[in-house]
Amino acid sequence: MSQKASPPGDTPRYPIREVSRLTGVNSVTLRAWERRYGLLRPHRTPKGHRLYAREDIERVERILQWLHRGVPVSQVRELLDQPDTSARPSADLDDWANQRQQLTAAIEAMDTARLDSLFNQVLALYPARVCIEKLWQPVVQELEENWGDRLGLTLQRRVLETFLRTRIGTRLYHANPQAGPRQVLVTPMPEADSPLWGLMTALLLSEQGHRVQLLDAPMSPQELNLAAERLGIDLILLASGKAEKTDLIKRQLPRLADQLEAPLALCGPVARIRAGDIGDSRIIALGDQLAEATARAGALLAELPQGRA
Template sequence: MALYSIGEVAVRCGINPVTLRAWQRRYGLLKPQRTEGGHRQFDEEDIQRIEEIKRWVESGVPVGKVKALLEGENVNLHDGWTALQEEIMTVLRHVRPAKLRAKIATVGRENPVDALIDHVFIPVRQRLGLDQNTARAMCSLLDGALIDYVAFCLAGSRKKAGKDALLIGWATDDRTRLWLEAWRLSPQGWRIDVLAEPLEMPRPELFPGQQLFVFTGKPLTRRQQEQMAHWQEQGFTVTHTGS
């Protein structure tokens, strides 16, 4: 029977090893074997379970509810992400940057990046954007903590094997979403650098030979689509992301 290390499983399943450890320790979702030295080893059945967990989470189920689903229990699926959003909001209302950073790090370890961005951080930022004054200050606090955490994650991913790429904001004023989209690309095997200041018009010729991602925050306009096609005809490797 073939056994795989946590690093091998992480690559095969597209899940960060830190997340796999959290699924095991905090939620009891995994029960890997151990070597004499205490290292985790996973078999094909474990990998199938990880893929099933991943499918549930990516479909919008909070990781804290997955175990009950796997065991055939009836679960209310609609309140999990909302509860996590409220936890973030509660920490923000207490205006404790250290606790906010710790909370973001915890949920970042326990949840796939795509699900966390789409079901927690974007909705919370949207809620805060509907209000004025105090909510705007809270949103700024959240944005600073998110960028800080994402920069930490990107720095770690650059130490691993992968493909180098540069992310550029194109005609957008949402710098935090730019960093979140860089974080989204990282688990896909990209070692991302971010051009922190969005541009009205990117210039791929300034970055010859590099893989470029452009983020607009919305679907490309017809003019932008034509510009993308023109760049690609010129031989630049440019991809739109995060629409």
């Protein structure tokens, strides 16, 4: 069933930027849903600007429900008007397993052209939090379990790191000037051997509308303190996919948290693994699921005194 355009009259309407803010779906994706799949039909002004009714926003929220449950965007339209959205989609509708296989194969083959195609395609059709939760984080976790110091596997990791550093850095460059006043410093844990978790975290925070300072090389606690002061940081977020060293977790970072004016938080598997070790410190464990962790980071930023904005 196709959706009718929003009726004229006194119905409140919202520009695409506001719909993006309310739903967390960026404007590029909203336009793709409209043009490619007919999922939305906003009202158009005489100059062609899109205006969305409350019903359109509710429809976006229903689309997100199906996407989170594994339904590919190309098959959402026929499900939107079903009264019961609690039923699980059939196995043949779950496209994420297939996309994970494609992404893993491209990484293992170090096929950057294929990586580029997959990266751009999925982020054009899905919100970043869905992409990270369903695609990138599971793939990175699985690969990290197999990656070691073997030459070929180390090269795979470095190729992926360079690819994501370039693509996500470009997105931050364009997004930061339009972002809100809060600044988040995202960086790997001191002495971490990979920036992958920080890169994924930075992409999620940027989509939430935060200004992200991404420093993707590990820094010492002293350097982190200096960076927070000089850059005017509101939140420092350290990311890692492993436990990291005990002395760093139990002694160095708690000391740093006591010295900082901005909150210090951990995300990624390190936050789950080390939650018990930082319970008595000022360090905040945001969790290992990055989509949920960055949502908590956003709530934390919203609670900070306005004087820090």
